Amino acid sequence: MTEEMKKIMVTGSVGQIGSELTMLLRKKYGNDNVIATGHRTQPKPELKDSGPFEFINVAKKETIEEVVKKYDIDTVYHMSAILSAVGEKNPHLCWDVNMNGTKNLMDIAIEYEMGQIFIPSSIAAFGPETPIDNTPQETVLKPRTMYGVTKVAGELLCDYYVRRFGLDVRGCRYPGIISNETLPGGGTTDYAVAIYYEAVKNKKYTCFVREDTRLPMMYMPDCLKATIDLMEADFSKLKHYSDFNVTAMSFSAGELADSIKKHIPEFGCTFEPDFRQEIADSWPNSIDDTAAREEWGWEPDYDLEAMTKDMLDALSKRHAEGNLGI
Numbered sequence: 001m002t003e004e005m006k007k008i009m010v011t012g013s014v015g016q017i018g019s020e021l022t023m024l025l026r027k028k029y030g031n032d033n034v035i036a037t038g039h040r041t042q043p044k045p046e047l048k049d050s051g052p053f054e055f056i057n058v059a060k061k062e063t064i065e066e067v068v069k070k071y072d073i074d075t076v077y078h079m080s081a082i083l084s085a086v087g088e089k090n091p092h093l094c095w096d097v098n099m100n101g102t103k104n105l106m107d108i109a110i111e112y113e114m115g116q117i118f119i120p121s122s123i124a125a126f127g128p129e130t131p132i133d134n135t136p137q138e139t140v141l142k143p144r145t146m147y148g149v150t151k152v153a154g155e156l157l158c159d160y161y162v163r164r165f166g167l168d169v170r171g172c173r174y175p176g177i178i179s180n181e182t183l184p185g186g187g188t189t190d191y192a193v194a195i196y197y198e199a200v201k202n203k204k205y206t207c208f209v210r211e212d213t214r215l216p217m218m219y220m221p222d223c224l225k226a227t228i229d230l231m232e233a234d235f236s237k238l239k240h241y242s243d244f245n246v247t248a249m250s251f252s253a254g255e256l257a258d259s260i261k262k263h264i265p266e267f268g269c270t271f272e273p274d275f276r277q278e279i280a281d282s283w284p285n286s287i288d289d290t291a292a293r294e295e296w297g298w299e300p301d302y303d304l305e306a307m308t309k310d311m312l313d314a315l316s317k318r319h320a321e322g323n324l325g326i
Helices: 016-030 046-050 061-071 084-089 091-111 144-165 191-201 220-232 251-260 276-282 292-297 304-320
Strands: 009-010 034-038 053-055 075-078 116-117 173-174 176-180 204-207 214-219 248-252 267-270
Touching: 009 016, 009 061, 016 046, 016 061, 016 075, 016 204, 016 220, 034 267, 061 091, 075 084, 075 091, 075 220, 084 091, 084 276, 091 116, 091 144, 116 220, 173 220, 176 220, 191 204, 191 214, 191 251, 191 304, 204 251, 204 292, 214 220, 214 304, 248 267, 248 304, 251 267, 251 304
Parallel strands: 009 034, 009 075, 034 053, 075 116, 176 214, 204 267
Antiparallel strands: 214 248
8 A cells, every 4th residue: 555545544643642643644644644533632733733633432433433434544543542540540431442442443444444453552461470571572461450451452352353354453562651742641651751841840750659660661752663663564574463562761760860860950859659659560670572673673762861861852942932731
């Protein structure tokens, strides 16, 4: 399929990853060829004014179908999800959106003979029994959150649809994603984003996990790169489909604070763990992403130091302009 022929729909396009992914896809494939969708949140002017936008509810199949028919969609990036912390407060909604939304989308993809679907998973698929260091591609998946349960079930469902129906569906297990564009939406790794905003604005931050909490992370440019690189890979050469481990770096909350202090010496960080600590403790310290590197050439560009410099440069500039967003 040529780039000119693609008609792409992005679900969850108002969210942290979806908002930046939509703009990147519009730049790549043309504004009118990328249809942004969301549930209730109004899109930012940049997103709304640059191309088509439609409201849908992924848990209601007919709302997806209307957009697919209206724009003759052949490719979907399914970024709509209820994340881990919000999912624990409303597990029934988490299941409805994450599982029924995913199945609705894949059923429509088969019915309308779509080309490709991207459905991300997450390190939330892992649990306390998973090896925490250099977590392997094939491992124990026994999560303790509803979000994690939906991600494991989603991986299995996607693989089933590949083998049973021949659907081209792919995805990777995102680690914590850090961005200077859009604030996170209720995940356990939100502290790794908020800390930069608070450092720039207030020179202090109270972190909701322990100082020694170490988790795999990725800077947004690498997240977008991984997503598009996987979608552009030769499907016939993939041995895995919807569950690729991907990572760029691992660091503790304390190391993150120290990396900021190198640039803002007066920055102070305290640590007051809340209910999200238990979720973080059930996730790995680091990830083995050999399968992604071997099957589609995954390679990240950013480490902690490079990310911290870029984050602080971008946020400091916006703060000076009075446009930090918090």
